[in-house]
Amino acid sequence: MILQATLVTTLLLHATAPADPGAPTARARLSSLLAAQRDALLASEPALAADEPAAADPSISAVYPNRAFLERTLDVTISGDDTEWTDAVAVDFGDGIRVDSVRVASPTGLVARITIDEDAALGARDVTVREGEVEAVYAGAFTLQAPLAFMVLNGTRAPGSILNGKLVQHDKSTPFDPVENTLYVDEPGFTVDYFYAQQYGAEFALLVDVPVAPGTYDLHVVSGATGSQVRSTGPDILPIGARTPLPLKEGDNVGTLKEPYGSVLYTFTPPAEPTRLTLTVTASAQGATPILAVLPASGRFADLLGADARVVVDTDAAEPIYVIYWDAAGADKHDYTINLVAAPPPPPETEPNDECSAANRVASSSSTLGSLRDVNNVDWYVFTVEEADVGKTVHVLTQPGEPTTDTVVEVFADDCTTSLGGPSPDYAYHEDFTSSPVTAAGDVYVKVSHSPEASEAADYELVIALE
Numbered sequence: 001m002i003l004q005a006t007l008v009t010t011l012l013l014h015a016t017a018p019a020d021p022g023a024p025t026a027r028a029r030l031s032s033l034l035a036a037q038r039d040a041l042l043a044s045e046p047a048l049a050a051d052e053p054a055a056a057d058p059s060i061s062a063v064y065p066n067r068a069f070l071e072r073t074l075d076v077t078i079s080g081d082d083t084e085w086t087d088a089v090a091v092d093f094g095d096g097i098r099v100d101s102v103r104v105a106s107p108t109g110l111v112a113r114i115t116i117d118e119d120a121a122l123g124a125r126d127v128t129v130r131e132g133e134v135e136a137v138y139a140g141a142f143t144l145q146a147p148l149a150f151m152v153l154n155g156t157r158a159p160g161s162i163l164n165g166k167l168v169q170h171d172k173s174t175p176f177d178p179v180e181n182t183l184y185v186d187e188p189g190f191t192v193d194y195f196y197a198q199q200y201g202a203e204f205a206l207l208v209d210v211p212v213a214p215g216t217y218d219l220h221v222v223s224g225a226t227g228s229q230v231r232s233t234g235p236d237i238l239p240i241g242a243r244t245p246l247p248l249k250e251g252d253n254v255g256t257l258k259e260p261y262g263s264v265l266y267t268f269t270p271p272a273e274p275t276r277l278t279l280t281v282t283a284s285a286q287g288a289t290p291i292l293a294v295l296p297a298s299g300r301f302a303d304l305l306g307a308d309a310r311v312v313v314d315t316d317a318a319e320p321i322y323v324i325y326w327d328a329a330g331a332d333k334h335d336y337t338i339n340l341v342a343a344p345p346p347p348p349e350t351e352p353n354d355e356c357s358a359a360n361r362v363a364s365s366s367s368t369l370g371s372l373r374d375v376n377n378v379d380w381y382v383f384t385v386e387e388a389d390v391g392k393t394v395h396v397l398t399q400p401g402e403p404t405t406d407t408v409v410e411v412f413a414d415d416c417t418t419s420l421g422g423p424s425p426d427y428a429y430h431e432d433f434t435s436s437p438v439t440a441a442g443d444v445y446v447k448v449s450h451s452p453e454a455s456e457a458a459d460y461e462l463v464i465a466l467e
Contacts, residue, residue, distance in 0.1 A: 058083040060138035063127050067143040069171045070233050071118045073100070076142070078110040078129060085110060085131060092128040093142055096120025118218075118233045120144055147171040148219060148234030151201065154261035154330070158243035160210040160299065161263045162193075162326050167202045167221070167234070174230045175199040177223045185217050185238065191301045197223065210265070210299025210322050214242040248323055253338040257283075260330040265322065268340065272318035276345040279323060280310045285334030288327045292338065295322040312399075314345045345369070346461065353380050356416035356445055364389065365465045371458045372405070372450050379448045383464065387441045392466045394420065394435040396446055401459035404429055406451035409462075411435040414443045426451050430460070434467075 062079040078091065084107045091099050091110065096117040103111040110129065124140040147170050155163035167183075169176055176197035183195040183204055189212035193205035202221070216236040222229050245267035246255075255264055270277060283290040294305040297319040305313050305321070313321060325336060346367035353360045359380035362368055370379050385392075398407040406429045410422030424433035429451075438444060448462060 056082040058134055058136050060127060060129060060136045060141065063138060063141040066141060067145060068114075068116060069145050069147040069174075070116055070120060070122075070235070071147075071231055072171070072174075073113065073115045076112045076114055077105075078112060078127065080108045080110075080129070080136060083108050083129075083136065085129070089129060089131045092130070094121075094125040096144075097125075116144065118231075119235065122146060122235070145170060146234050146237070147174070147232040148221060148237065150234070150237060156243075156259070156262045156264075157239050158241050158263075158265070159208055159212045159214075160243065160245070160265040160295070160322055160324050161208045162205065162261075162293065162324070163208065164205040164261060165203070167204060167219075169200045169202075169221075169232060171232065172200065174223070174232065176202055176221070177225070180223065180225050180229075182222045184220055184222075186220070187212075187217060189300075190217070195221075197221070207301040208240065209301055210245070210295060212240055214240055216240070245322060248338065248340055250340050250342055253340065254335060255325065255338070256333065256335050257325065257327055257331075258333050260332060261327065263324050263326045265324055266338070267320050267322050269318055269320045270315050270342060272316070274314070274316045274345050276343050277313040277315065277321070278310070278341040278343070279313070280339045281325060281336060282309075283327065283331070283334055283336040285327075285331040287329055288331035288334060288336075289329040290336055291326045291328050293324040293326060295324070297321070349379055349381075354378050356380050356382075356412075356447075359445055362464065366463075368462045368464075369401070370448060370460050370462050371401075372407070372448070372454075372460070373458060375450050375454045377450070379462075381446045381448070381462065381464070382443050383446075385438050385441050385444050385466065389438065389466050390441055391437050391439075393437055394444060394446070395465045395467050396424070396431065396433045396435070397463040398431045398448065398460045399463065400430070401461050402457035404455045405457040405460045406454050407431055407460055408449050408451050409433050410447045412445040412447065413440075414445070416445050420444070426453075429455075438466075 059081045060078060061081045064077045068074055085104055087104055089102060091102050091112045093114060097120060098115045100113045100115055105111055122144050124143045127138045127141040129136045149168050151166040151168045153165040155161055176199055181195060181197040183192045189209040191207040193207055195202060195204045217238040219234040219238050221232045224230050243265055245265045248266040248268040279292050281290045281292050290309055291307055292311050293307040294311045294313055296303050296305055299322050346369050349368055349370040350360050352358055359382040362381050362383050364383045394411045396409045398409060408426050409424045409431045411420040412418060413420060421436035424431040446464060
């Protein structure tokens with residue numbers, strides 16, 4: 001209203017004033033007044049402050065290296081943007097990674113020495129840098145990996161099994177030592193049969209006891225000489241599933257092996273009296289190498305009773321045995337037959353039988369349990385050859401007994417001095433000797449003595465057959 005009144009008054013004054021050729025026009029005068037009013041209004045208002053750029057938040061721009069392996073100590077460089085890091089800074093990589101020290105290289109650069117636990121969680125994790133109340137987080141900036149992994153794992157992953165395969169070392173900074181390497185599992189029930197390592201790969205065989213509980217197990221390799229050893233872990237890489245042993249009966253037991261290098265677990269409980277169990281196996285697949293691994297009631301490979309296509313076990317207790325069928329050649333799916341015979345054990349020798357005249361009389365096809373009490377002890381046995389058997393040879397075997405009983409055998413004619421082609425060559429602990437043909441009916445003698453390289457073991461089984 002004041003503005004309007006002023007304008008009206010001014011206009012009226014101009015309307016009644018005499019014309020002045022040099023005076024500004026009314027329109028120009030109005031524009032001048034409006035411009036002056038605008039200037040006055042601007043002068044009366046506070047000046048607007050110019051916008052200032054907002055301050056940037058401190059952040060982490062890089063982490064190097066951005067990955068590492070379990071059970072390693074290393075330096076990690078952390079770079080920042082708009083940071084002012086000082087010696088009061090703290091660095092966090094999450095659970096399972098210990099920060100041993102932090103060196104401030106610059107306000108925007110840190111070097112953290114870290115040690116990684118063997119059971120730290122694998123995968124990506126955040127890196128956090130704190131100083132006072134200022135925190136910078138780089139999400140997923142650092143990744144943990146396991147150094148060990150399976151390249152190949154053959155076999156049935158269950159209790160009472162034989163596994164083999166290849167391991168790979170992913171940490172190229174810690175190759176396997178060419179000589180000093182040990183493979184193991186923390187939990188009991190696993191036996192390493194062999195472990196051969198070469199730089200970043202290794203071959204192994206692992207025996208799994210029957211009592212091993214189902215679950216996943218860590219695998220460890222310690223590599224290097226004492227004082228410079230490096231341990232590498234494969235966490236939870238060994239899965240063991242549940243398995244119930246199949247009952248084994250006397251006679252033939254037919255089964256199917258479904259995978260190469262797989263296994264099938266059986267159990268049999270003998271009577272509570274002296275019994276000899278004879279187990280033999282045949283396979284239908286050409287090229288297969290069928291094996292029976294026989295374990296006592298403990299189910300432990302450390303107590304292995306035998307591993308072959310034919311295994312003989314003498315027992316006098318009603319305790320279960322475990323029988324594992326395994327094909328060492330890795331043949332494809334095939335059928336197999338396990339034959340079990342339970343019979344009284346062979347009779348023991350009768351002492352004294354240290355001389356030919358005191359020889360124990362046995363059948364021409366027989367088994368006898370003997371024992372060489374000391375290095376000078378000799379055992380003599382005698383059997384009769386009938387007219388129908390003249391011209392045949394005498395096949396003599398010595399077998400455990402004890403695995404390291406070292407024997408020599410020789411076959412004699414009825415005069416106890418004429419040798420029928422002996423003595424045996426003594427190539428191994430146990431003998432497998434075939435005589436020259438028998439030329440006359442009558443008594444034939446077998447002499448068993450210690451090898452000149454005799455061990456402390458004494459027990460053996462003598463098997464005689466006319467062939």
